[in-house]
Amino acid sequence: MPIMRRGDRGASDVSRFHVNAAAGSFLVEWRAGRPVLVATDPDALLELAAIVDQANAVRVYRRQLPAPSAVPFVDSARRVALLSSMVAEKQPELEKDEPAAGRWISVRQAATLLGISDQAITKRARAQTLPARKFSGRWLIDSKGI
Numbered sequence: 698m699p700i701m702r703r704g705d706r707g708a709s710d711v712s713r714f715h716v717n718a719a720a721g722s723f724l725v726e727w728r729a730g731r732p733v734l735v736a737t738d739p740d741a742l743l744e745l746a747a748i749v750d751q752a753n754a755v756r757v758y759r760r761q762l763p764a765p766s767a768v769p770f771v772d773s774a775r776r777v778a779l780l781s782s783m784v785a786e787k788q789p790e791l792e793k794d795e796p797a798a799g800r801w802i803s804v805r806q807a808a809t810l811l812g813i814s815d816q817a818i819t820k821r822a823r824a825q826t827l828p829a830r831k832f833s834g835r836w837l838i839d840s841k842g843i
Contacts, residue, residue, distance in 0.1 A: 800840055801830070807838040 724735040808815045822829035828842030
C-alpha cells in the first residue's frame with residue numbers, strides 16, 4: 698500500500714475512511730481499486746517511520762527505549778507477557794522410575810504363585826482386580842497384594 702501525503706492527488710477517490718492509529722493522522726483512500734494510505738500529519742508519518750524502522754531493525758537491544766509513539770504498543774505487549782508469566786502452567790506428571798525390584802514381580806512369577814495361567818493374570822490386571830501396574834509395555838504385579 699503506497700503512502701502519500703495529503704497534497705498528492707491521484708485518480709478519483711472512491712471511498713475514504715480514517716485509520717484510528719495516531720489519533721486520526723492517516724486516511725485510507727481507494728484510488729483505482731487500490732488502497733492508499735494518506736498521511737494528514739507529517740509528524741505522524743515520521744513517527745510511523747520510526748516505529749517501522751525499529752520493528753525492522755536487525756538487532757534490538759534489551760532495555761532500549763522505544764519511540765514515543767510505540768510506547769502504548771510496547772506497554773500492552775509487556776502486560777501480556779506479565780500476565781502469561783503469572784498464569785501457572787500445568788506441570789506434566791512424570792512417570793516414576795521402575796518400582797523397587799523386591800516388591801513387584803512379573804506375570805509369569807505371579808502365575809506360578811497363584812497356580813493359574815499367564816493369560817488369567819493379565820486379564821485380572823487389566824480388570825484391576827489384581828494390584829498391578831503396566832510399565833514399559835509389560836505388567837508388573839504387586840507381590841504384597843497377592
